[in-house]
Amino acid sequence: MDFLKKNIDKIVGIGAFLILALFSFRVVLFLTFSPPEENSFMATAYEGLGIEAAPVVDRPVEHPRQMEWSFDGRFGHFDKAAVRRGLQVYREVCSACHSLDLIAFRNLTEIGYSVGAAKAIAASYQITAGPDRFGDMYERPGILADNFPAPFDNPAAAAISNGGKAPPDLSLMAKARADGPNYIHSLLTGYVDAPADFIPNSDTTTYNPYFDTWEIVMPPPLFDGFVEYEDGTEASVEQMSKDVTNFLMWTAEPNLEARHEMGFSVVLYSLVLTLLLFFSMKTIWRRLKP
């Protein structure tokens, strides 16, 4: 008891210090490593960007197939070759309907393209620019500073060409849906025949058990051999879907690798700092011992 009374200030001090240190580790771990659906800080940020969460209905949907992705986990990284194949799938298939507003051609240098190659990809698109000095808009080949052009001029035009539903922008899709990558992959590969007792609400939809209403306006976008990969990878539906998912994860979070590295160094730094502070405290308080 005597010992407790004498040392109560130190005990409280060390206790408070430990609690604070543990709490800050948890905060750092949480902010750097947890997925956005568990992470209200990130979720609010996405909400601020105007990204809608999927509407909730009471019919249970199929749980996305759980895949292994190179970007999963605390030290996850992008498989750059898969991301580049995914870009090809986006360009040759998805871009007919979906925009990718937040990605500029210059960003392609981050996934292994040289500046020259990124310029060539940019130049293969026609961009509406202007107005010129006569007040007219004109078309010119894309440059590195341009973003990917949208397939439709506005959401109304997009909806009217797609059975009444505008195809959503894909830039942040991998983050805008719960379990994003698994969901996108399951959705793209999940078209199956509807069970006999399923009554669709509309004749412009296709049955897909991973979509929240079980019927999606997007027709099955992928078929075996749809694209021809430069690196000789076989273009099965499963493969193309995985690749485009890798690509969409990169577009949604291009700084994932930097974030993981930063998280690791911050945790390491905090550990060293904790030790230093602990021993400094010991040294400073030593003189005051009875």
Ligand code: HEC
């Ligand atoms: C023929 C046009 C078309 C093509 C091609 C197409 N989509 Fe879609 N997509 C749509 C439409 C329309 C919707 C909206 C569906 C709805 O809300 O019912 C949609 C919705 C989506 C969604 C969102 C589902 C959700 O939860 O809201 C994802 C993800 C998606 N598409 C990915 C892709 C990918 C990846 C590709 C390329 C492999 C692709 N789409 C190709 C028309 C298309």
